[in-house]
Amino acid sequence: MAHEDAGHYAAKHPEGTEADPDIKQTLQQKIKDGKISCAAAHAIAAERKVAPKDVGIAIDLMEARIQKCQMGLFGYQPQKCIVKPAVNPSSEIETAVKAHLVEGRIACKKCWEIAEQLGAQKMDVASVCESMQVKINKCQLGAF
Numbered sequence: 001m002a003h004e005d006a007g008h009y010a011a012k013h014p015e016g017t018e019a020d021p022d023i024k025q026t027l028q029q030k031i032k033d034g035k036i037s038c039a040a041a042h043a044i045a046a047e048r049k050v051a052p053k054d055v056g057i058a059i060d061l062m063e064a065r066i067q068k069c070q071m072g073l074f075g076y077q078p079q080k081c082i083v084k085p086a087v088n089p090s091s092e093i094e095t096a097v098k099a100h101l102v103e104g105r106i107a108c109k110k111c112w113e114i115a116e117q118l119g120a121q122k123m124d125v126a127s128v129c130e131s132m133q134v135k136i137n138k139c140q141l142g143a144f
Contacts, residue, residue, distance in 0.1 A: 009060035012142070019058035023048055027058055037068040038075065041141050056141030066143050071111060071126040071136060074143065083123060085131035092118055093128040107138040 010017075026044050030036055036059060045052040059066060067075035072083030093114060100110040111125045129136055137144065 009063055009065075012060055013057060017057065017061065019061045020048075020050070020054060023050065023055055023058045024062065027055070027062060027064070031059075031062065031064045034063070035065045035067045038066055038070045038141065038143075039068065041066060042070070052140040053142050056139070056143065060142065066141055069139075069143070070122045071108060072123045073126065073136060083126040083130055086124070086127040087131075089128045089131045090118075090120070090124070093120060093125055094132060097125070097129055097132060097134060101134065105135045105137045108136055108140050109138065111136055112140075 023044065026048065027036065030040050030044065041055050041059060042052055045055045048055075056066070065075070069075050073081055076082045096114040096118065097106055097111075100106050100114070106129060111129065112122055114120070115122045115125045126136060
């Protein structure tokens with residue numbers, strides 16, 4: 001979605017797409033000033049036992065904005081992206097990232113799995129990806 005489309009998140013989905021009413025009700029309690037954090041959205045997915053993408057769809061249909069990506073890729077003020085390339089990248093993380101590349105990119109979910117497997121922070125994996133110039137794609141919430 002281009003920057004000028006900000007606020008038109010529902011347009012990303014086919015006409016007639018509807019949000020799960022239970023997810024929507026929970027989101028209405030959590031969204032503040034039209035925003036919800038990535039962590040809060042994932043917590044709702046875990047609590048409701050649904051896929052994060054289902055929560056992301058509901059967020060889009062409610063025209064809310066996801067902020068504070070747990071990978072540091074978007075939703076921070078004022079600079080938007082806060083992840084920086086790793087100065088001394090972990091060779092373990094590099095190896096794991098290389099093993100999961102698809103067309104030179106890695107899925108957000110794979111980054112989370114790598115972090116969990118290696119006992120690293122999610123942002124550390126993103127930082128290594130930055131130093132390797134590997135783009136992270138397929139946001140679990142559908143933000144990118």
